[in-house]
Amino acid sequence: MAVRAEETVVGFVGTGVMGKSMAGHLLRAGYRVLVYTRTKAKADELLAAGAVWKERVSELAAEADVIITMVGYPSDVEEVYFGPEGIISHAKPGTFLVDMTTSKPSLAKKIYEEAKKHSLHALDAPVSGGDVGAREARLAIMVGGDQDAFDAVAPLLAVMGKNVVLQGGPGAGQHTKMCNQICIATNMIGVCEAIAYAKKAGLDPARVLTSIEAGAAGSWSLSNLAPRMIAGNFAPGFYIKHFIKDMSIALEAAEEMGLLTPGLSLSKSLYEELAEKGEADSGTQALIKWFERE
Structure with a gap:
């Protein structure tokens, strides 16, 4: 009932x-x-x-x-x-x-x-x-x-x-969430590279966003987090430290199943670098800082 x-x-x-x-x-x-x-x-x-x-x-x-x-x-x-x-x-x-x-x-x-x-x-x-x-x-x-x-x-x-x-059954929700986090992990790299590329090319990244988010590149991260990156808003909607935790769980589960996840491994390593530089409590969109570092 x-x-x-x-x-x-x-x-x-x-x-x-x-x-x-x-x-x-x-x-x-x-x-x-x-x-x-x-x-x-x-x-x-x-x-x-x-x-x-x-x-x-x-x-x-x-x-x-x-x-x-x-x-x-x-x-x-x-x-x-x-x-x-x-x-x-x-x-x-x-x-x-x-x-x-x-x-x-x-x-x-x-x-x-x-x-x-x-x-x-x-x-x-x-x-x-x-x-x-x-x-x-x-x-x-x-x-x-x-x-x-x-x-x-x-x-x-x-x-x-x-x-x-x-x-x-039990555990299926968590396994599904791992699939979700794996998608986000590599997608966030692509979003950051795109914004960094737009800036290097002398484009207005906000205007670029209006074009690419409506096409095949569209994603939740592109539409919701790229504007925060552009605005320099790194307040946490989801903490970097928690995302690292999620990626660690996903990597452990993937290894147990004998599955290679190189994109996930790369994303985790980039976020860990940021966390070591004091960004653990920033939002995941702060990954753009890795690409814009001097």
């Missing part, structure tokens, strides 16, 4: 750049939302809008019917689900667990198996669309898990995204 806003308490763990907007959409849709994040100040807007603060993940887990996690790294996911205050040991039987962090497929399977032992329903549901997609509630949500669990929470996921697809 599908969850209904007026009857469902949602626990939201992690209210960063994207999580804050996602939780806000649930509040406006009529869900009662409990929030926990390491830095309480990041939840201030949500609390002012009616969300309820919880001091511990365990307190949130004990009250929620659906628990959504949107944290930083696989290690954070491990702690949130399996630590002393973790979700698995404190959630009520029948609770739906939805990890929307980009994490390891193997960890998604582990959460699923452990959740099942406690009569919990786990889905891995990473997202794509960045800060803009989160704000505008048009994220792509890639889901792995059981069909009945997916059907139950699909109305809730639809509040945050416009392209919500069950990709297969």
Whole structure:
């Protein structure tokens, strides 16, 4: 049976750049939302809008019917689900667990198996669309898990995204997100090279963008991040440090499958150079700085 806003308490763990907007959409849709994040100040807007603060993940887990996690790294996911205050040991039987962090497929399977032992329903549901997609509630949500669990929470996921697809069993959502990140990794190199080339050729890069984004070169990164590169706006819609994490996961998974991904390896190496130069907390569009360095 599908969850209904007026009857469902949602626990939201992690209210960063994207999580804050996602939780806000649930509040406006009529869900009662409990929030926990390491830095309480990041939840201030949500609390002012009616969300309820919880001091511990365990307190949130004990009250929620659906628990959504949107944290930083696989290690954070491990702690949130399996630590002393973790979700698995404190959630009520029948609770739906939805990890929307980009994490390891193997960890998604582990959460699923452990959740099942406690009569919990786990889905891995990473997202794509960045800060803009989160704000505008048009994220792509890639889901792995059981069909009945997916059907139950699909109305809730639809509040945050416009392209919500069950990709297969546990871990399938994370594998799909790796495909997404691999596409972005090499595409970002092309976008940066194109902008750098336009400048070297004496062209107006903004005008060039109006021509090429409408043709075969068009992509989300070209339309949404190239304008930020041109404007010198490197504020994070998605952090470089988190993208490096994602690419590391994808490389590890690809190697396990015996797949070569040279484009992904190159992109990761360029971003790591930027991170070493102090750009870890910049947005991924800061890659243009590598191409424009003296």
